[in-house]
Amino acid sequence: FILNEIEAGKLAGLSLRSASGPDWSGIETAARSLLDRGVRKSVTIHFVEGAVCVDHTGTPWRQGSVILPAGYVQGATGAGDAFAAGLLSGIHDNLPWPESLRLAVCAAAMCLAHPATSEGMKPVAACLALGEQFGFRQPGGMTKSE
Numbered sequence: 517f518i519l520n521e522i523e524a525g526k527l528a529g530l531s532l533r534s535a536s537g538p539d540w541s542g543i544e545t546a547a548r549s550l551l552d553r554g555v556r557k558s559v560t561i562h563f564v565e566g567a568v569c570v571d572h573t574g575t576p577w578r579q580g581s582v583i584l585p586a587g588y589v590q591g592a593t594g595a596g597d598a599f600a601a602g603l604l605s606g607i608h609d610n611l612p613w614p615e616s617l618r619l620a621v622c623a624a625a626m627c628l629a630h631p632a633t634s635e636g637m638k639p640v641a642a643c644l645a646l647g648e649q650f651g652f653r654q655p656g657g658m659t660k661s662e
Contacts, residue, residue: 517555518600521563524550533563540656543568544576560617562599562624565653567617579617580653582625582646591631598627598637605640622647 521543525532528546532539547559547570560569566580602623606616622643630636637643 517550517558518560518562518603520596521546521561524559524561532561538563538565540568540578544570547576548574558613560603560620562596562620566655567599567621568655569613569617571613575613577613577617578655579614579621580655581621583651583653584625584628585650589628590636592628593631594633595624595627597633599624602640602643618647618652619644621652625650 519527521532521538524530524543524546528549530542530546530549532542532546543561543563547561547568550559551570551572551574556572558569558571560567564581566578569577569579571577599620602620603616605623606619611619619640623637623640626638626643626646627634627636638646
């Protein structure tokens with residue numbers, strides 16, 4: 517199950533954001549509550565700062581989003597769908613959760629380069645290279661240059 521933090525918060529009855537950003541622990545809690553309600557494989561919740569996935573064993577995985585330079589974002593329409601496509605591509609290719617989540621945030625970031633819904637998308641290798649070029653936020657909100 518793939519959804520954003522607003523949708524997850526409404527389903528779980530939790531507030532998952534504050535003025536200071538996402539509540540990473542609360543997002544894990546929301547994912548677990550959705551698993552408890554019958555999701556069988558995993559729940560992945562994405563948001564501007566990254567994503568959280570909790571698999572059927574209860575193991576949580578976190579991935580920060582790509583740190584994009586000023587002026588990079590031309591439009592956000594389609595970024596959630598690009599995230600889902602990246603995640604599903606990783607799942608299809610039997611990648612471990614950390615690699616699937618990294619691909620997902622890189623695909624979402626690539627999508628932001630164009631105002632149309634999918635015109636900014638590039639092949640998987642280019643998406644991953646974008647993440648390596650700019651680095652990733654540290655889950656929990658701290659930034660780290662890579």
